[in-house]
Amino acid sequence: MRLTILGGGGFRVPLVYGALLGDTHEQRVDELVLHDVDERRLGVIDHVLRQMAAGHPGAPRVSATTVLDEALDGTDFVFSAIRVGGLEGRTCDERVALDLGVLGQETTGPGGLAYGLRTLPVALDIARRVARLAPEAWFINFTNPAGMITQAMQTVLGDRVMGICDSPLGLGRRAAHALGLHLDATRFGYSGLNHLGWLQTLVADGRDHLPELLARPDLLLTTEEGRLFGPEWLQTIGAIPNEYLYYYYFTREAIAGIRGSAETRGEYLLRSQADFYRAVGDAPERAHDLWVQTRRARDETYMAEARSEGEERDAADVAGGGYEGVALALMAAIARNERASMLLNVRNGSAVPGLAADAVVEVPCVVDATGPQPLSAVPLTGHPLGLVQQVKAVETLTIRAAQEGSERLALEALALHPLVDSVTTARLLLTGYRERIPALDAVFR
Incomplete structure (x- = not known):
C-alpha cells in the first residue's frame, strides 16, 4: 500500500512515519513517497526517517521527489500538510493583523483567511491532479485552514477527501481522563467546524457524564480547557469548547x-x-x-x-501527539474495512442542522471501506450555531474569492469575520497581506 505525503519535507512528517512503524498488520503501508518543493528540507527529513527505521526490518521504504505528478501517480492514499508561502508567510499572517490591533493567528481570524486565500488555488490544482493520476486514492487533508481547504477540494474529489485535526481528539481524551472514563468506551458529542467546535456530551455506560465534569471545578482544572477558559465560563455555556475558541471568548487577552x-x-x-x-x-x-x-x-x-506566566502545558499533551494516530486509523479503516469511530472534517449532509449539506463540518463519523459517514451530531443552538454559521459563510466567500480571483469577495470575507471589527480594517488587512505575501497577491492577478 502506497502513501504519498505532500509537504514531505515538513517538520511533523516523522510523527506520521513513527505511527507507520508501529503498524504490524499484514495489510499496511509499505511504500512512503515524500513530496516537497524544497529539496534541502526533503533531504533532512529523509535523514530523520532513515534513522527512525533502523532496527525495524519491516519499515516502509521511503523515496522523495520534487515532482508532484510523480509523487501522486497511482498512489493509494495522499496525506497533505503543505504550507503555501512557508513560515515566512505565516509570520505575515500574524503581523499584518497585529499591527492593526486585530488577532494574528494561523487558522483563526484574518490570518487564517489570508492563509486560505493563497492555499486554495494550490489545493485545487492538487485535487485535479489526483483525480487524473490516482482517481481511486483517498485524500487526507491536514493542510490548514483544514475545513476550508477540505470543502474546496471536495468540489473536485467528492467524499474521497476528508480533513483531520488532533484538537477535538485531545479535548475528548482530556475530558474522559478527568472522569476516569475508558477512552474506547466513551462517545464524544462534539460538533462544529475545524477549530470551532464544542464538546456537548460525554457518553459512557449509556449516560452523559459531561454534567458531572462541569459541576466539578477541581476536575475541570485538571484539563487544559478548564485552565484555559476557567470552570465558571464552562459552567455558564454548559459545554467545553475547542481550545481555539479562546480567541473568540477572550479576544483582548489573546491579542x-x-x-x-x-x-x-x-x-x-x-x-x-x-x-x-x-x-x-x-x-x-x-x-x-x-x-x-x-x-x-x-x-x-x-x-x-x-497561559499564565510560568504555567506549563500538560505533560500528557506534550507527549501525546494525536493527528498521526488519526491518520493511521483512518487509512486502516478504509484499506482493511476495519470499522472505526473518529472525529473528522467531512461533508455535512444533515449531520449539523442549520448548515448547508455541502458545508464541511467537524463531527463524529463511522469509517469503513466505503469511507467516512457522518453521524447525527448533537445540534448546535444559541451562540455556537450563530458563530458557526457566520464563520462558515466567511469560509464560503473565501473559497469563491480564491476561485474567481475576486478582490471584492476577499474583502467581504474579511469584513464579515467576527474577529474583524470594521470594513476599514478589512481593507487595510487585504492591502497589507497583498503587499507582504506574493503568493496571496498572485491570487488576484
Whole structure:
C-alpha cells in the first residue's frame, strides 16, 4: 500500500512515519513517497526517517521527489500538510493583523483567511491532479485552514477527501481522563467546524457524564480547557469548547498575550525550524536526536499566549501527539474495512442542522471501506450555531474569492469575520497581506 505525503519535507512528517512503524498488520503501508518543493528540507527529513527505521526490518521504504505528478501517480492514499508561502508567510499572517490591533493567528481570524486565500488555488490544482493520476486514492487533508481547504477540494474529489485535526481528539481524551472514563468506551458529542467546535456530551455506560465534569471545578482544572477558559465560563455555556475558541471568548487577552511575547508563534517556528534544518545539515548523523529535541520545545510552547506566566502545558499533551494516530486509523479503516469511530472534517449532509449539506463540518463519523459517514451530531443552538454559521459563510466567500480571483469577495470575507471589527480594517488587512505575501497577491492577478 502506497502513501504519498505532500509537504514531505515538513517538520511533523516523522510523527506520521513513527505511527507507520508501529503498524504490524499484514495489510499496511509499505511504500512512503515524500513530496516537497524544497529539496534541502526533503533531504533532512529523509535523514530523520532513515534513522527512525533502523532496527525495524519491516519499515516502509521511503523515496522523495520534487515532482508532484510523480509523487501522486497511482498512489493509494495522499496525506497533505503543505504550507503555501512557508513560515515566512505565516509570520505575515500574524503581523499584518497585529499591527492593526486585530488577532494574528494561523487558522483563526484574518490570518487564517489570508492563509486560505493563497492555499486554495494550490489545493485545487492538487485535487485535479489526483483525480487524473490516482482517481481511486483517498485524500487526507491536514493542510490548514483544514475545513476550508477540505470543502474546496471536495468540489473536485467528492467524499474521497476528508480533513483531520488532533484538537477535538485531545479535548475528548482530556475530558474522559478527568472522569476516569475508558477512552474506547466513551462517545464524544462534539460538533462544529475545524477549530470551532464544542464538546456537548460525554457518553459512557449509556449516560452523559459531561454534567458531572462541569459541576466539578477541581476536575475541570485538571484539563487544559478548564485552565484555559476557567470552570465558571464552562459552567455558564454548559459545554467545553475547542481550545481555539479562546480567541473568540477572550479576544483582548489573546491579542495582549501575543503582543506581549517577544515573538509570534510563526516567528518562533521560523527561527527554531531554521535552526533545526541547519543543524541537521551540519550533523546529519544526529538528525533524529535533533528532531526530538526541537519537537519537545515546540510542543511545550504551543498556545503559550493563552497561559499564565510560568504555567506549563500538560505533560500528557506534550507527549501525546494525536493527528498521526488519526491518520493511521483512518487509512486502516478504509484499506482493511476495519470499522472505526473518529472525529473528522467531512461533508455535512444533515449531520449539523442549520448548515448547508455541502458545508464541511467537524463531527463524529463511522469509517469503513466505503469511507467516512457522518453521524447525527448533537445540534448546535444559541451562540455556537450563530458563530458557526457566520464563520462558515466567511469560509464560503473565501473559497469563491480564491476561485474567481475576486478582490471584492476577499474583502467581504474579511469584513464579515467576527474577529474583524470594521470594513476599514478589512481593507487595510487585504492591502497589507497583498503587499507582504506574493503568493496571496498572485491570487488576484
